[in-house]
Amino acid sequence: MKRTLRHICSLSAILCLFGSLATASESSSPEGGLAESSLELNKQMIDFLQSSGVSEEQPPVERMQGILDALYGAEDGFTYDSAANFSAQKAFEEKRGNCVSLAMLFTSFARSVGLDARFNQLDYTPIWENVDGILVETIHINVLVYVGGNQYVVDAQPELVELASHSRNPVSDERVFSHFYNNQGLLALADGKLELAGELIQRAIEMDPENGTAWQNRGLYHFRSSNKKEGEESLVKAAELNRSSSSACFQLSAYYEAVGDTNRSEKYAKLGSKRSKRNPFYHYYRSQQFAEQGDLKKATKHLEYALKILPSYSTFQIALMDLKQRQEQDKGLASKPELARFH
Structure with missing residues (x-):
């Protein structure tokens, strides 16, 4: 299946708290230790790129399309798999990955041939899930490639490309690596590997201390570990950092209701509802x-x-x-x- 590029004229991509947990039994959980999230190409990836005929001598758009054709053009090409939270190298080996994994994979190839490829996080979350009566949003990552005064959107899910034209929010490599480790932590948590989960989520926060999603899942980790105070503090931090997200607010509301703090429960329920309605x-x-x-x-x-x-x-x-x-x-x-x- 041939993937095309979406052109955005003029200048001006987990990561899901409950979604990852819901599919964790079907996912590839971490096998101990901290997974590698480097964007460097290994030998097999270099050989693959060379065999595809993509080089820095080609015009930028031709390079982009060449990489996409190499990844997705064949019948046995790479596929999107929401449950596959892999590093770029692992995604290449498995020929599949979630939005973070495939964004890292494309970016690895693109930068290796001189393209200005940057990660993009959608301002609006396109998927909502109903978990115990609470609507929970997900986060999506794709890639923007800058060529002159133009931007091109590259997305493993073509149906979301139009959304990216309305939602451009370039984020750092560290934010995407943080999302990656955060997802790995959730998979470990779902498998009952609390110690590994704590290490991975902490790694996510170290990669990007401003990642509210990682702080939110740090809260989940502490609640699972019966550290309610740490869990509460982490969720409060998450709600402060990620002002567009409602899920941390709803979690805080549920927690405060459980401990009998009606005022704060109502406060965060109203805040969560207000944020949801902006999406x-x-x-x-x-x-x-x-x-x-x-x-x-x-x-x-x-x-x-x-x-x-x-x-x-x-x-x-x-x-x-x-x-x-x-x-x-x-x-x-x-x-x-x-x-x-x-x-």
Whole structure:
């Protein structure tokens, strides 16, 4: 399958707390020690790149497309696997990986042939999961390649490329490495390897002390280890660092409710709800829920609000058109009850 590049004109990509845990039984858990997250090419990767014919002598766009063709062009090409949290070298060996792994893999190749490739973290989280009645957001990483005054989006999930054109937030290598170690820590935690989990999550924080997601999972680790005070402090830190995330707030609300601190429980519940409503994908998720329940009016309202936050996003536009068509069909049936009896 040939992957193409999305061009963004003019200048101006875990990582999921519960999502990783939910798929941990199907994942490749760490085999002890701290995994390597270097972007350096090993000999096999160098040989692969050379055999693909990609070189620094080619124009930048040709280099980018050449790397993509080499990775994804063949029938047995590399595949996206949300449960495969690998280093770039391991992803190359396994020919699969999650968004972090495949972003690191492409970036390794791109930089080795002189391309200005940078990691990008989506401002808005495209996937929401319902965990024990709480909507939890995920984080997605892809790559931006800078050529002159233009940007090109490279994403292992083509359906998210359009979103990247609306959500450009370049992040450091350290942030992505931190996400990688954080994911590894969650896998170890899900396997009951508490000591290894603590080491990996601590490594994530050392790589990037400002990574609120890692602090949030440090809190989860401490709660699993029965260190409630450390868990609480870590979640408070996470809520302060990641001001767009709601999940740490909801976790704090649940914790304070459990210990009888009603005031702080309500405080963080309100803060979590406020943050959720700023995310267009929260409204998209809620719209889908109401549509499944048959409440098309509320479903439409949430989609319209999503489009106010993220205008011209085609997924929302198409869903809104579908909802309005359903509403028109319902109106037609309601105005002709005698016909409705025979359906």
